[in-house]
Amino acid sequence: MTATPEVDAVAKILNPATGAVAGTVRWSDPADVARVTTGLRHAQREWEARGAAGRAKVIARYAVWLGEHREEIESLLIAETGKSATDAAQEVPLLLMIASYYIKTMEKALAPEKRPASLPFLSIKKIAVHYRPRPIVGIIAPWNYPVANLLMDGIAALAAGCAVLLKPSERTPLTAELLQRGWLDSGAPEVMAIVQGAREAVEAVVDNSDYVQFTGSSATGAKVMERAARRLTPVSLELGGKDPMIVLEDADVDLAAHAAVWGSMFNAGQTCVSVERVYVLEQVYDEFVAAVVRDVEKLKMGAGEGFDFGALIDDSQVAVTARHVDDAVAKGAKALTGGTRPTGPGSFYPPTVLVDVDHSMACMTEETFGPTLPIMKVKSVAEAVRLANDSPYGLSAAVFSRDVERANDVALELDCGAVNINDVISNLMCTTAPMGGWKSSGIGVRFGGAEGLRKFCRQEAIVSPRTSAGAGGNYYNNSPKALKRMNAMMTKFALIRPRRAAK
Structure with a gap:
């Protein structure tokens, strides 16, 4: 293992089973994260504009890369975590299953939803709810499943149209860099970036993201939520369990x-x-x-x-x-x-x-x-x-x-x-079922069908006219006749008439 990361230092990551060097990593400068996120925000606009169908094609190519490089990924997993081959073999297939599900369902899940009018007199309006991606999703992942925990949410956020800022555990930073390389090698745009480090890196990710997905201990999750609250940044936390x-x-x-x-x-x-x-x-x-x-x-x-x-x-x-x-x-x-x-x-x-x-x-x-x-x-x-x-x-x-x-x-x-x-x-x-904890085990859920994508989105309601008839009829119209007509209509349609006394 390594000591506490020092900015820009190159550190050796040791295999906990053997003590052998698994690889090296350069710790990020937290002060540089703002510049990185500026680039992500620029790339995210084009990524969103591709639409769900366009993004699905890119994610499909990445899934192919993951499958083709599974042996390389698992070898590195074993080297930096000391896992058995049996345990290491579980992570890539899980990601492929998640990617396959979202590739098939994301276009429908993210399509605008038509909503009915709440009252008959509002039927002259068309109501649609659009799911717009949050520009940057920060994903702070633990060390126990360095591949799966980093991308099981990352794939969903990318599918939703977000850019992702990944912060792997400082104990297992190597596989994250391999996964990012694969994203770019598969021809995907630069909407995935990595921040390497410990506490200061976590803080920088929280401070520069529009949504934070954290997986880890309950104590650390509380600190992440507290820091995110400074900017009213929403969070989803999967925390400890017993x-x-x-x-x-x-x-x-x-x-x-x-x-x-x-x-x-x-x-x-x-x-x-x-x-x-x-x-x-x-x-x-x-x-x-x-x-x-x-x-x-x-x-x-x-x-x-x-x-x-x-x-x-x-x-x-x-x-x-x-x-x-x-x-x-x-x-x-x-x-x-x-x-x-x-x-x-x-x-x-x-x-x-x-x-x-x-x-x-x-x-x-x-x-x-x-x-x-x-x-x-x-x-x-x-x-x-x-x-x-x-x-x-x-x-x-x-x-x-x-x-x-x-x-x-x-x-x-x-x-x-x-x-x-x-x-x-x-x-x-x-993946159609929500996965989340109660009590100290977390806030929010991952997966859950369409909600696994929509959690990374903001809802935007668009209300448009079906006809121009009557447009502006209620603007500053406070004549006694207009008020009487308004009260009668509200009484009829809002169902606020008094109940009859029971016999």
Whole structure:
């Protein structure tokens, strides 16, 4: 890893799995961001003028480039994050899926909408709502998915007609530059720029954008929102999570166990929507725990090919994971697997299953962002729901039951933005569904069908006449006769006549 970025300094980015140099980066001068955004604003006007159909063709060419360069992108991903090849292989396909969806739907989603008149006497007017892009969307992305988190919103903003100002994490800056190079190599206009750095770079992006999409911790998200408020810049924030899974007594236990292991250990647990705590009905608790341990013991930890999950991003993240495990064990929990950092190089922590846990332990209440799976026995569905909701977070959740209707009823009692039934994380693939958090997990959503594009737009209402008849008839017309006619019309059409007394 690197030290705190210094302006214009060239720094080495190290692979957290091996310590090898993954590449170098030059940190941006925050004072130069205003000049960069001036260029983006100029290019954005022409980009908007192409229309949705014209922009779709450019984005399609970029999608082809992403597919053709997938191996190069994933190799760099592994080098700068220490991911396993399995985890690295998820990011480009997600972008291709998102791009494909918007290419097919963006023209319809962004077309002007005709609105009906609210009252009959206003039918002489035509009302249309146009979706006009915000000129510059600042995208501040985290390090856990350097490709997907940077462009899952970036593609939507570009489709909407915006220019994008990308700020990757200072921990994973390399893939961002490769993605920008691909945008230009595919023949796209210069409506994508990158700012490299840490806190000062974030502030510069917020100060020079017309809309901010931030993904990261709840604490940092609050600071981004506070700074954006100085210029009344709208924001969308996807923040931390402590996602619960509930396993009912009638669940397919093997399926639930497989899902819990994958949902908690995928990407070494460094996923906002990972399974961070499980509540299991006592009737199937022992069976579920045994199935989980069986699956976890088969996992292979290491970077690159042949492994199930890789390193954590750095030793500070290992320290958080170790603190949560140690705290739980000290308070009476048992680690059935893992529980101790291995010797040797790299920021690794083994997959750790914790039982006999409760809400006095950090592993059940604080975001771990590491390969742990705490499992708690509960006596009833009501207890499971109460504990699942006992959190400042509300990103997503999962419910497992053979009775899907029953599981849906439980889902509607959970305080979060999305719930997966008999699955985990799958809502992330459903681009027609909104993805966003409640409580401290965020404000606003990404995706959600047409709204995933319109969020980056301003609405402009155009009211035009259907006929010239009667034009200007109400201008300063305050004669007694005109006022009487106006009052009669308002009473008739606005439905403000007094109600008759009930007999």
